[in-house]
Amino acid sequence: xxxxxxxxxxxxxxxxxxxxxxxxxxxxxxxxxxxxxxxxxxxxxxxxxxxxxxxxxxxxxxxxxxxxxxxxxxxxxxxxxxxxxxxxxxxxxxxxxxxxxxxxxxxxxxxxxxxxxxxxxxxxxxxxxxxxxxxxxxxxxxxxxxxxxxxxx
Amino acid sequence: xxxxxxxxxxxxxxxxxxxxxxxxxxxxxxxxxxxxxxxxxxxxxxxxxxxxxxxxxxxxxxxxxxxxxxxxxxxxxxxxxxxxxxxxxxxxxxxxxxxxxxxxxxxxxxxxxxxxxxxxxxxxxxxxxxxxxxxxxxxxxxxxxxxxxxxxxxxxxxxxxxxxxxxxxxxxxxxxxxxxxxxxxxxxxxxxxxxxxxxxxxxxxxxxxxxxxxxxxxxxxxxxx
Numbered sequence: 001x002x003x004x005x006x007x008x009x010x011x012x013x014x015x016x017x018x019x020x021x022x023x024x025x026x027x028x029x030x031x032x033x034x035x036x037x038x039x040x041x042x043x044x045x046x047x048x049x050x051x052x053x054x055x056x057x058x059x060x061x062x063x064x065x066x067x068x069x070x071x072x073x074x075x076x077x078x079x080x081x082x083x084x085x086x087x088x089x090x091x092x093x094x095x096x097x098x099x100x101x102x103x104x105x106x107x108x109x110x111x112x113x114x115x116x117x118x119x120x121x122x123x124x125x126x127x128x129x130x131x132x133x134x135x136x137x138x139x140x141x142x143x144x145x146x147x148x149x150x151x152x153x
Numbered sequence: 154x155x156x157x158x159x160x161x162x163x164x165x166x167x168x169x170x171x172x173x174x175x176x177x178x179x180x181x182x183x184x185x186x187x188x189x190x191x192x193x194x195x196x197x198x199x200x201x202x203x204x205x206x207x208x209x210x211x212x213x214x215x216x217x218x219x220x221x222x223x224x225x226x227x228x229x230x231x232x233x234x235x236x237x238x239x240x241x242x243x244x245x246x247x248x249x250x251x252x253x254x255x256x257x258x259x260x261x262x263x264x265x266x267x268x269x270x271x272x273x274x275x276x277x278x279x280x281x282x283x284x285x286x287x288x289x290x291x292x293x294x295x296x297x298x299x300x301x302x303x304x305x306x307x308x309x310x311x312x313x314x315x316x317x318x319x320x321x322x323x324x325x326x327x328x329x330x331x332x333x334x335x336x337x338x339x340x341x342x343x344x345x346x347x348x349x350x351x352x353x354x355x356x357x358x359x360x361x362x363x364x365x366x367x368x369x370x371x372x373x374x375x376x377x378x
Binding site: 014015016017018019020022023026027051052055058059060062063066067070105 | 251256258
């Protein structure tokens with residue numbers, strides 16, 4: 001009933017999330033490393049330095065964002081398919097697996113810690129989202145009227 | 154699909170009325186109620202009677218956008234409309250330039266990642282040190298994959314992103330989409346990608362990206378029809 005029609009159905013939305021996260025990371029990385037490269041370059045080479053920093057690092061930031069977003073979306077779809085329900089726990093579980101999968105080459109302890117951190121982070125996101133929703137859904141408070149004066153008898 | 158889920162199903166709703174508790178007691182109850190009340194409670198219009206009216210919640214008579222007769226469709230858009238720039242309807246239904254951007258970038262990035270990863274994998278298989286333990290062999294392959302895959306993916310993703318942004322901008326300026334937009338966007342994106350390397354690499358990259366855009370235009374036509 002309250003399906004979110006601004007997002008596409010599950011298998012194909014992974015592609016969308018991949019691209020969206022990549023674009024977000026690449027554009028954000030351009031701004032970030034542009035400013036950083038500009039500030040870290042000597043006078044006279046500031047624009048060259050900014051351009052070099054952007055060229056070297058913005059795609060990497062984009063790639064990191066994209067891989068994270070795509071993996072998260074993939075796990076989110078998988079969890080939805082397995083649990084057959086949509087709630088905040090989907091994101092937490094998907095975050096757990098995403099964090100774990102991204103850190104899996106760093107050894108068992110690193111994988112575990114990263115998975116738990118990521119799940120907690122997503123839990124916080126979901127919690128804040130719910131709180132925002134509740135705040136937004138507050139009913140309008142009735143206007144305060146001044147105390148009625150007793151009618152003159 | 155009726156709306157009975159909202160109000161409770163019609164059978165359970167009717168069971169709350171005194172008129173139809175069970176079949177045997179029904180008539181006795183009715184008669185005694187008629188006696189005491191002075192009218193037949195079964196004839197009174199109440200909520201459950203209204204809900205039982207045939208055709209009241211006929212999905213065909215509801216607003217066509219509700220689409221209750223067909224369930225939820227692939228893209229059941231409530232507020233968002235499909236991209237209405239002329240000629241912009243692609244393979245995947247897209248709502249706006251941001252959908253084009255996301256899908257285009259994501260697809261090209263994944264392709265680059267995949268091909269780069271495959272290339273790195275075969276490179277890694279070739280470079281496995283002789284007589285190394287299994288863990289070292291696996292690490293060799295993974296290192297080669299992560300050396301090649303993300304690099305190709307990032308580069309192609311950036312080109313695809315630039316291409317899609319320029320393409321959508323051209324669409325918006327010209328008010329329609331056709332192959333010239335794609336080719337022009339490819340040329341500009343390719344030129345921009347290698348713009349810091351000099352005129353000649355810029356030209357080569359521009360030609361390659363235009364060619365890729367042309368291939369994509371042809372492929373789109375082939376896939377669509």
